[in-house]
Amino acid sequence: MSSGDSQKDNHWHRTKGLMILHLSIWFIFSFVVHWFASNLNQITFFGWPLGFYMAAQGSLIVFVVQLFIFVKQQEKVDRECGVAED
Amino acid sequence: MAMKGTFIDNLPKVYGMYTGGFLVFIALMAFAESMGMSAEAIGIWFVTFTVFIYAYIGWMSRTMQVDAYYVAGREVPPVFNGMATGADWMSGASFVAMAGGIYMGGHPYLAFVVGWTGGYVLVAVLMAPYLRKFGCYTVPDFIGTRYGGNLARFLAVLVLIVASFTYVTAQINATGTIAAAVLQIPFELAVWIALGAILLCAMLGGMRAVTWTQVAQYIVLIIAYLVPVFWMSMKQGFGSFPQFEYGAAVAKLAELEVMHQVGVLKPVAAQAGLSALTVKHSVASSDPIAAFRFVTLVACMMMGTASLPHILMRYFTTPSVRDARRSVAWSLLFIFLLYFTAPALATLTKLQVLDPSLATSIIGKSIADVNALDWIVKWSNVGFLKIVDSNGDGILQINEFFMRGDIVVLATPEIAGLPAFISGLVAAGGLAAAMSTADGLLLAIANALSHDLYYKMIDPKADTKKRLIVARVLLIGIGAAGSAVASLRLTGILGSVAWAFDFAMSGLFFPLVLGVWWKRANRAGACAGMAVGLAVGSWYLYMVKWGGMAPWWGIDDLRFGIIGALASLIAMVVVTLMTAPPDAETQAMVDEIRVPKGKSVLDMSH
Numbered sequence: 156m157s158s159g160d161s162q163k164d165n166h167w168h169r170t171k172g173l174m175i176l177h178l179s180i181w182f183i184f185s186f187v188v189h190w191f192a193s194n195l196n197q198i199t200f201f202g203w204p205l206g207f208y209m210a211a212q213g214s215l216i217v218f219v220v221q222l223f224i225f226v227k228q229q230e231k232v233d234r235e236c237g238v239a240e241d
Numbered sequence: 242m243a244m245k246g247t248f249i250d251n252l253p254k255v256y257g258m259y260t261g262g263f264l265v266f267i268a269l270m271a272f273a274e275s276m277g278m279s280a281e282a283i284g285i286w287f288v289t290f291t292v293f294i295y296a297y298i299g300w301m302s303r304t305m306q307v308d309a310y311y312v313a314g315r316e317v318p319p320v321f322n323g324m325a326t327g328a329d330w331m332s333g334a335s336f337v338a339m340a341g342g343i344y345m346g347g348h349p350y351l352a353f354v355v356g357w358t359g360g361y362v363l364v365a366v367l368m369a370p371y372l373r374k375f376g377c378y379t380v381p382d383f384i385g386t387r388y389g390g391n392l393a394r395f396l397a398v399l400v401l402i403v404a405s406f407t408y409v410t411a412q413i414n415a416t417g418t419i420a421a422a423v424l425q426i427p428f429e430l431a432v433w434i435a436l437g438a439i440l441l442c443a444m445l446g447g448m449r450a451v452t453w454t455q456v457a458q459y460i461v462l463i464i465a466y467l468v469p470v471f472w473m474s475m476k477q478g479f480g481s482f483p484q485f486e487y488g489a490a491v492a493k494l495a496e497l498e499v500m501h502q503v504g505v506l507k508p509v510a511a512q513a514g515l516s517a518l519t520v521k522h523s524v525a526s527s528d529p530i531a532a533f534r535f536v537t538l539v540a541c542m543m544m545g546t547a548s549l550p551h552i553l554m555r556y557f558t559t560p561s562v563r564d565a566r567r568s569v570a571w572s573l574l575f576i577f578l579l580y581f582t583a584p585a586l587a588t589l590t591k592l593q594v595l596d597p598s599l600a601t602s603i604i605g606k607s608i609a610d611v612n613a614l615d616w617i618v619k620w621s622n623v624g625f626l627k628i629v630d631s632n633g634d635g636i637l638q639i640n641e642f643f644m645r646g647d648i649v650v651l652a653t654p655e656i657a658g659l660p661a662f663i664s665g666l667v668a669a670g671g672l673a674a675a676m677s678t679a680d681g682l683l684l685a686i687a688n689a690l691s692h693d694l695y696y697k698m699i700d701p702k703a704d705t706k707k708r709l710i711v712a713r714v715l716l717i718g719i720g721a722a723g724s725a726v727a728s729l730r731l732t733g734i735l736g737s738v739a740w741a742f743d744f745a746m747s748g749l750f751f752p753l754v755l756g757v758w759w760k761r762a763n764r765a766g767a768c769a770g771m772a773v774g775l776a777v778g779s780w781y782l783y784m785v786k787w788g789g790m791a792p793w794w795g796i797d798d799l800r801f802g803i804i805g806a807l808a809s810l811i812a813m814v815v816v817t818l819m820t821a822p823p824d825a826e827t828q829a830m831v832d833e834i835r836v837p838k839g840k841s842v843l844d845m846s847h
Binding site: 167170173181185189193199201204207210212216218219221222225226233237239240 | 343354356487489491525539563832836
């Protein structure tokens with residue numbers, strides 16, 4: 156196996172790690188949080204019932220922030236493994 | 242004004258000027274209104290002015306190059322591609338129907354808001370960068386090359402057409418509804434005018450024209466969506482950033498719901514197509530079935546997002562893999578701006594109607610007074626609203642006021658007593674949302690037929706000119722078919738939109754994801770996955786919608802993708818494992834798409 160291949164293996168290994176990390180966060184804010192919406196609604200968050208807030212805004216903010224962070228992280232992985240473009 | 246450099250270099254300047262020009266136009270309309278121009282004339286001005294601009298951009302972007310026609314020359318910068326995706330994505334349903342759905346349906350309806358944003362996490366993490374590296378023109382192009390063989394390509398085209406055609410009829414329907422209302426012409430005629438406007442944007446320049454009109458349409462639709470909400474919020478004293486401050490309004494609504502007995506008083510007699518408010522705004526049911534229905538709807542909308550070809554193909558237009566990934570994040574940000582506003586809009590509008598301390602409220606008022614209000618008269622006349630004094634006391638109760646949820650966004654400026662030019666702006670925004678999505682969908686269908694079916698399978702020797710002429714003829718044909726179906730008015734706007742997501746996820750989600758993430762996945766498995774997913778999903782939809790079958794665990798026709806995708810996954814994995822692994826060349830190709838560096842896969846094979 157050439158060093159190019161091991162670099163690619165390393166890159167894919169780290170890419171998969173990032174994928175699992177981000178899909179876990181995604182899973183929590185897509186499903187787990189809303190599964191407990193009626194319990195969360197007992198808590199008030201700046202006037203909103205928390206379960207309603209998470210569906211109307213909270214999860215959405217998490218997704219947006221998460222994606223910009225993911226982009227940074229993946230670009231770093233690509234660079235460090237020498238497979239970034241240019 | 243002289244421009245240095247290419248069009249791409251000048252994008253911020255061009256669209257900055259465009260946005261400024263649009264704001265000036267809004268100010269002009271406000272001025273015209275104060276000078277006595279009628280609301281109808283203002284509406285017509287807004288719609289014709291914006292459509293004229295889109296058509297102008299479409300004309301300027303005309304092309305006879307294959308790369309420009311199919312993937313906008315792969316030169317769209319991430320931020321602008323994000324805006325174009327935003328317009329491509331946010332349909333008539335998002336713009337017109339979503340806030341109304343939340344207004345009528347409360348918390349359960351927010352599953353759409355969560356699903357239609359979170360899906361982009363899947364797009365960014367699992368798909369877009371890899372498909373961009375692949376370098377294809379269409380989604381079936383990826384399936385056809387990754388798995389090999391005409392059958393795989395054909396099945397991908399089939400799923401694409403079923404999903405996108407379901408979706409596009411709803412968009413032509415929405416475009417026609419708005420055109421009919423503003424221009425005051427019959428709906429059956431309006432859908433054909435709508436189609437003409439849609440084709441003007443897409444036909445001459447393909448993806449390049451659609452890209453640059455979609456950016457323009459995003460700017461119109463987001464301004465049109467945000468302005469009324471900010472205005473209404475300032476008027477009601479909920480601060481200048483209602484999205485972050487409407488918590489107090491939600492709390493207030495909960496008190497008013499008790500006072501007006503929302504959910505206690507039920508309608509005495511049903512009104513066809515209309516409904517009275519019976520659901521509390523922010524209450525989430527503690528019933529596990531309700532939670533299950535919420536998360537399954539979220540799952541369908543997300544996986545559908547990540548499988549819809551008209552969205553995925555937007556990421557083929559960026560200059561690089563890195564830009565494709567960045568562009569998904571920008572897309573989500575631009576979409577988020579509208580989606581986190583929709584619940585605020587629904588909340589503030591509902592408050593306008595329910596809060597007796599506001600002059601605009603109608604519940605608890607005398608029915609004679611309410612019937613004299615302009616917006617009540619206007620929307621009653623077209624049958625979208627109805628007041629029935631079922632207990633005969635002359636006072637309007639919550640269960641005596643019926644309306645179609647779809648009208649909330651369009652009627653909000655009137656309900657809240659905002660000036661008429663705001664209504665014209667909102668109509669232009671709704672039109673931009675529906676037209677831009679229709680453009681993307683029509684192009685996705687026509688491109689799959691012209692590139693995958695005609696060029697790749699029927700006539701691989703066709704020259705560029707012939708290919709592009711075929712592409713345009715197909716575009717017109719598909720558009721005409723869509724309009725013909727839309728004019729039959731088979732389903733409401735939202736029903737068919739949700740189905741499009743379910744069809745797409747049933748047939749394409751796993752073949753696409755596993756094509757990148759599972760090297761072992763092979764042709765037989767992918768074909769089985771697409772065929773079984775589409776067949777089982779369609780069968781389940783038919784059985785629960787028309788066949789009289791009781792839905793399994795509350796999975797109704799809006800969620801049939803759960804069943805379809807599950808069947809697709811099982812079929813794909815089982816058949817793949819029973820047949821031989823893909824050859825070394827295919828495995829090397831998968832390795833290649835996993836790294837951003839280097840030429841695109843299709844470029845190397847040419």
